[in-house]
Amino acid sequence: MGKKYPCMEVDLKKLTHNVKTILAMCNKKHIEVAAVTKVYCAKKPIVEAILEAGVAMVGDSRILNLKKLKDLNCKKMLLRIPMISEVYDVVRYSDCSLNSEIDTIEQLAKAAKKLNKIHNIILMVDLGDLREGVLINDVVSSVSKIVKLDNIKLIGIGTNVTCYGGVIPDSENLGKLTKLKIEIEKTFDLKLPVISGGNSSSLYMVINDTMPKEINQLRIGEAIVLGRETSFGKPVPNCYDDAFILSGEIVEIKSKPTLPTGTIGMDAFGHIPSFEDKGIRKRAIIALGRQDIRVEGITPLDNDISIFGASSDHLILDVTDSKKQLIVGSIVEFKIDYGCLLKAMTSPYVEKYYNN
Template sequence: MAPRIEIDLGKIRENTRFLVDALRAKGIRVAGVTKAVCGDPAVAGAMQQGGVSLLADARISNVARLRSAGITCPIELIRSPMPSEVDRVVETCAASYNTEMEVIADLSASALRAGKVHGVILMVEMGDMRDGICPHELGRYVSLVAHLPGVALSGIGANFACLGNVSPDDEAMAAFSDLVKDIEIDAPPLKAVSGGGSANLPWAFASGTKGRVNELRLGEAILLGTDPVSGDPIDGLHTDAFRLVAEVIEANCKTGHAGPRRVECENSEAHLGEVGATSRIILALGMQDTDVHGLTFPPGVAAIGATSDHTVLCSSERGFRPGAEIRCGVSYGALMRAMNARDVERVYVEAGSSFGQIGEPLQARPTTNIGVTLAPVVG
């Protein structure tokens, strides 16, 4: 059975616990971000067991999946709601990140109809040039939200190193804290000052004051144990909680064309090689299933190219046969695509068991889910 994504819930739980404990010492709480795993309830449960009491996701469909699984802890929607979905946002989310007063007014009306108070976190533009209110407009937004019924200002948030190249260094984070302090001159202290995501961890772990920041939204660091800016492993974290497994459907020596030739293969370039025989392996995995460029293959195996349904590899070894499996490491983008792919099955393992590592002998693997245990439901 392949392709599949193997998920080590124990390692996710341990990564979460490490980060929750380390950041608590800095006065910062962790919101566990589940968007890369499409709101997978088992992964969210592992985050809860690791110590997070707040979850966050960018899509209301993922939030609905978590709620349907019985998870009742507060969940924040970290992408500004679409006007067409405000009723679902109010129903399922404790708060949402917002940048448009028109949308906030819609949330207000929906919350009044539902007899609820919905939390609003204003996202401020700090140089990433994605979503965010211009800093000079922030005070006006705060005043407008304060006068709307059915909503309450829960906090201020910022993004760093998502779309742009602005790193969350001391200068940028101090400027963000100064904005919050200016707002709090005429408003009650904010409950949530969300300073960013996994890219903020080098800043958060460094010595020195953290200003008004009391929350970070962590996804990649918990799931993959890597720094999203540098791609480097983060000390103390597992980097192998996820493995993508693909099955070999062809393994042959093929003669190259007369001279190098390059072909475009759906956002990738495949080098077909020089004259002579090379060992080529074809996997039943393609760009529909994952970001092939974000996969790490075993030693001695390299990617040649990929199309929608095939990935072509070359290998220095000749021992591959149809039916063999190749286990790959995944980047954040590759993980996100694989978790969203209809034909990629999810297989879970709990603490005390383990899947093979990259480069271990290829063999058949279990075809059923293993030991999925959700965290206790909390209010």
């Protein structure tokens, strides 16, 4: 049988090449890489490929994903702040979790004690991006409570930037982590082996050699899968940006006007659309829609094809200028951004194929 569409094709060779490239540049700076698996829902063929490429730790925001990986020989990190309702599974299926709430850490300690385990945590510090993390002035008081807990081991401090507030990591804000580490170690007479300096947005500092030398861990997702750092959206040197290709099948192709006829109201998503009159154009409908992808995050590989728009289940393309002989049943391929990859890999309606 042939392929089913729509589908995502994953080139595992390109992906492992990206992994090895990023590991090499980080290892030169003595930075451990936690490979973030959430964007592709920790699909096992991909995780196994990146482990074979040399990754020793994976990180995911979902315990369900880490649970799927419980038999794989690697360290596992829970990236999203744990829910109290899941503390037993956090202890069971992750070796380390990122935390910012003392109440949750206390519950993790109780769960770890009942499960007869020691659970490692990294205390997250908010450096201005205003997503998760303890404010700088509250770090020492938080640590004073954490060190009193049994079955919890504070192994480091970390931060997250760019994801919410768009704050770009730099030597100044990441340098604050270094000062906090020194203060914590002196105050509590303990060693913090890990300073987790962010995600793919911090990778540009490795590339241009401005990363503070004390930062020794990064949590890398987008740079691995799409070959770009996320502070400025620039390519990571010697990495592929097309390890994931989205494909869809044409179900209708007809020449039609570009202006709808009738009174314009709201579309299926509550927006009032506007249209540019381009005359009669050849339009192709792909069996793929907003339930499966982020339409704004796709780019046709055929530069002569453009996107008119989409509904829940239909993607409408302008194929007038394409030099290909497109007919019903033809396949159109797209490069994608991170948001589209996230939706497509999560959608059960998009088939996944892994090419070695």
